[in-house]
Amino acid sequence: MRDRTLRQVFAVREYRAVWLADLLSVAGDQLARVALAVLVYGRTGSAAWAAATYALTFLPAIVGGVLLGGLADRFPRREVLAVTDAARAVLVGVMAVPGLPLPALCGLLVVVVLLGAPHTAARGALLPELLPGDLYERGLAVSQITGQTAQVVGFAAGGLLVAAVSPSSALALNAVTFLAAGLLFRFGLARRPRADTTTRTGARDLLAGVVDIAGDPRRRALVVLVWMVGLYVVPEALAAPYADQIDAGPAVVGLLMAADPLGSVLGAWLFVRFV
Template sequence: MTPTAEPAQDSRPATYREVLSEPRFRLLFTTRTVAITAGALRITTFSVLVFSATGSALLSALAFGSGFLPQLFGSLLLGSLADRLPPRALISGGYALECAAALLLALVRMPVAASLGLVALVALATPVFSGASSRLVAQCLEGDAYVLGRSLNNIAASGAQLSGLALGGAAVAVLGPHRALAVSAALYSGCALAVRIRLPRLRPEESGGTPGSPRGDGGTVRASLRGAGLLLRGHAVRRLTLAQWLPPAFVAGAEGLIVAYAGEHHFAPGWYAVLMGCLPVGMLVGDLLVGRLLRPPTRERLVVPLAALMGLPLVGFAAGPGVGLSSCLLLLCGFGFAYGLGLQRPFLNALPPDGQGQAFGLLGSGSMTLQGVGPACFGAMAADLGTGGAIALAGGATALAACWILTWQPPGSARRAI
């Protein structure tokens, strides 16, 4: 696989109206937003159930991250399918699988270990259908429209997380946790049906993929491992991938401790949902302002400052702030997530044309896996440091990651350095 030649950089910003006028993107955008709402409802309800049953901050954090941890393995072993199989079947099948998992959690009273295992097993397949979806988006949108499309997805993800948290609190209060999980399953089912009915049936080559049979004597696994190795051996792809993996992973470690932090500091019931909602609010505002108001070169110059903004507010949790200050710190942290917009065009330009689906799957699965490792690691540290100290440590690690990006992306020469 050889990288594509980098196109001339257009400094003209696209518009959200231009992006949403593309029918396939509009469908993928809508269903993804609903699915994120369902996922936030499922994972929050599941985390609360585990914490209520065990009283363990570590198990609660593991419940929060159990859908993330196995995704990297799925990408490494199955990722090539995202470029080989028809995207409609992959995307609708992925949503159907998530629906089945939520239904099992809702209807079958399983031990905590079995529930964690079920969520982890489903997560193995996530990189395949998410990679196919991201590859279609990259084919639908060009230039700054692609970056704005990613911005819209981030904004929708933030809003969907808020909706999921609000819906989760209301559904658990009115319906109980198991019926709330059934609501999550219904939302996933709607996404699967919408994609199956409305997305055209495209062959892999029609959507930029690589046709070929995934069958044979371990063919899929060998092709997936070989493709991942080729991608990560590329210096630019590896560096840009790590830059998008590490800061969110450290912040996820802090996010996974919010429920326990609220309990440890005796906040009123329900305040954990308010605190968890501050991160997506900050993300929504950050992506909206940075994505829409700033020109592409400016976004790319702001990568390091925004990445540092993700981590530095979290250091303030070492002082054990109350609800008001904690909310402000988390809002600032969420705003910093807009740093990723400045990396989108360089990352896409560095990818080979015949492995984009696997590359997007690897990017997403690696990020999700590390965001699963983060809560587990910092949850374990909370036993010695307290939840506030562990959150502050996660913030310091995020700031250090921003410093690492600065070593290869000097201010004022972002595109040239990348």
């Protein structure tokens, strides 16, 4: 029964386009993370700089979710998905230019991560439309497992690519994956009208929501637990300095970064299989 439901998920043509686009962009992102870790540590020799740059691949999303997430409701979601991926392809392409100053590299990285906020919001709102009922839950499970698998492959391949060629080449490949994902969204999804924005959330509503969560011990505990997830990326942020300390190359950097998502893949599979 479970296998038949999973096949039904992939029978939805538009979901297949979203799923493939996600795999491409996730794998490309991991290539870029390995490249940035090796590039920044190679230039500065500083573990702090390498960790700070790695943090920039996550931290701006906190602000972006609040400031830019609403764009997913103001414009048709297909266009939001395609345009944000196209814009990120251009920005990462610029980041791939050899010799780009480190401050410019970090600035472009912040913008790339910020653009992920409306992209994620549009994708999250679109999936329930593509997968009604129980299919939605199965679709989320499939996306979670395959997305983590793409992270493992992206990290491992990124380390090998950086070792064989250069960090700039890995960044250029990330730009190509963003472009391919944008084309999949543009031509693989039907055009839908933008969402109803009559109930658009304002700053006052946002503040009221924060106060409401802070006043509920159960919700507050969930938020704290989610924040603690950020601690799991610390080993990834230190992979490049650690690999240098043990006299290993970029390929080992990729393998060290791949260890975390590999554990997530195994844990998700065990949960789905036995729980």
